[in-house]
Amino acid sequence: xxxxxxxxxxxxxxxxxxxxxxxxxxxxxxxxxxxxxxxxxxxxxxxxxxxxxxxxxxxxxxxxxxxxxxxxxxxxxxxxxxxxxxxxxxxxxxxxxxxxxxxxxxxxxxxxxxxxxxxxxxxxxxxxxxxxxxxxxxxxxxxxxxxxxxxxxxxxxxxxxxxxxxxxxxxxxxxxxxxxxxxxxxxxxxxxxxxxxxxxxxxxxxxxxxxxxxxxxxxxxxxxxxxxxxxxxxxxxxxxxxxxxxxxxxxxxxxxxxxxxxxxxxxxxxxxxxxxxxxxxxxxxxxxxxxxxxxxxxxxxxxxxxxxxxxxxxxxxxxxxxxxxxxxxxxxxxxxxxxxxxxxxxxxxxxxxxxxxxxxxxxxxxxxxxxxxxx
Numbered sequence: 001x002x003x004x005x006x007x008x009x010x011x012x013x014x015x016x017x018x019x020x021x022x023x024x025x026x027x028x029x030x031x032x033x034x035x036x037x038x039x040x041x042x043x044x045x046x047x048x049x050x051x052x053x054x055x056x057x058x059x060x061x062x063x064x065x066x067x068x069x070x071x072x073x074x075x076x077x078x079x080x081x082x083x084x085x086x087x088x089x090x091x092x093x094x095x096x097x098x099x100x101x102x103x104x105x106x107x108x109x110x111x112x113x114x115x116x117x118x119x120x121x122x123x124x125x126x127x128x129x130x131x132x133x134x135x136x137x138x139x140x141x142x143x144x145x146x147x148x149x150x151x152x153x154x155x156x157x158x159x160x161x162x163x164x165x166x167x168x169x170x171x172x173x174x175x176x177x178x179x180x181x182x183x184x185x186x187x188x189x190x191x192x193x194x195x196x197x198x199x200x201x202x203x204x205x206x207x208x209x210x211x212x213x214x215x216x217x218x219x220x221x222x223x224x225x226x227x228x229x230x231x232x233x234x235x236x237x238x239x240x241x242x243x244x245x246x247x248x249x250x251x252x253x254x255x256x257x258x259x260x261x262x263x264x265x266x267x268x269x270x271x272x273x274x275x276x277x278x279x280x281x282x283x284x285x286x287x288x289x290x291x292x293x294x295x296x297x298x299x300x301x302x303x304x305x306x307x308x309x310x311x312x313x314x315x316x317x318x319x320x321x322x323x324x325x326x327x328x329x330x331x332x333x334x335x336x337x338x339x340x341x342x343x344x345x346x347x348x349x350x351x352x353x354x355x356x357x358x359x360x361x362x363x364x365x366x367x368x369x370x371x372x373x374x375x
Contacts, residue, residue, distance in 0.1 A: 006035040011042035014170065044170050045081070048163040055156040063096045067160055083171060090164045097157045104150070280339040284332065291328045 015038065052071050056064040067089060074085040102108075298307045298321070311317045 003032060003035060006032075006039050009039045009042060010035070014038075014042060041170060044163070044167045045075075048160070048167055051156070051160045051163040055160050058156040063092060064156075066092060081167075081171065083168075086164055086168045086171060090161060090168070093157050093161045093164065097154055097161065100153060100157070101150075280335060283335050287328060287331050287335065294324060294328075 049071055052064070052067045056068050058064075070085065070089045070092070074081045074089075295309070296307075306314075306318075311321060
């Protein structure tokens with residue numbers, strides 16, 4: 001049972017090596033402790049998400065929010081997270097650590113000004129430097145933006161840096177990125193039939209060749225098939241979907257401009273096909289938790305007005321409460337709309353699309369699709 005659970009949590013593509021005959025060959029030669037290590041190795045991205053959330057909860061600063069946004073951007077092309085994304089995250093957090101240490105010099109005041117004479121900060125309220133996580137390591141004061149120790153001010157940033165380095169190590173030595181030309185082949189991710197149903201690592205003979213005549217023939221056929229798929233998809237794409245497609249495409253090209261063709265097979269009609277990360281359940285749970293916190297702790301969080309429970313009993317709401325409730329309802333509805341939007345490919349994947357060109361592409365091979373379309 002434990003071995004089966006571990007195998008379900010392992011990302012097999014990280015442990016493919018040159019010369020492996022099957023995708024699951026590494027499991028047979030691994031002991032139970034080895035499987036535990038592979039599970040931890042496969043879940044490094046999850047640990048990075050936890051680290052960025054702890055960082056934002058601890059500091060509530062702009063760089064911490066940028067780290068969370070960077071991880072979300074990296075998940076847009078998961079599991080093929082570009083190398084540049086890891087570099088940007090590491091440079092951001094290491095730069096924040098350096099800035100926090102540099103800010104402890106006496107010439108920097110708490111309000112951000114530079115002075116050679118040490119004097120007490122006269123600014124009343126939270127200074128702008130606190131928004132960027134730059135605080136002095138002194139005893140806590142009335143403004144609540146000072147930390148007692150340097151370790152307490154840096155531990156979350158260092159934790160995120162360590163997780164980013166581990167993810168970079170996984171990307172550098174993992175099979176998916178180590179043999180990128182072999183395992184980012186579009187034929188590997190086709191929905192039907194499953195490429196590893198027969199436990200074979202080479203479902204198509206010419207799919208793993210890097211040089212030679214077979215690759216020269218396979219690449220034009222693949223491009224023609226992708227062009228036909230794009231033409232058939234353009235017939236039923238709305239203008240909102242087109243705008244979303246081009247924004248997403250420009251974002252991915254900015255993050256990883258060196259491999260513009262690697263993510264062509266990620267997209268179909270909604271342009272958000274797997275392996276993009278589906279975060280609908282997480283977003284829905286977070287919205288419900290926040291809504292529950294507002295319902296049961298309105299007065300303690302806002303410090304004014306009546307609680308929503310009292311407002312429900314008296315049937316009298318103020319404008320702020322109504323606006324907040326409407327906002328959360330809109331967030332839930334928008335999340336559901338986005339979920340149905342980027343999951344609309346299921347009808348195409350199941351062969352239920354009306355367009356004959358789509359049915360032809362998903363049911364026939366690349367050569368048959370090109371031949372039938374031209375005829």
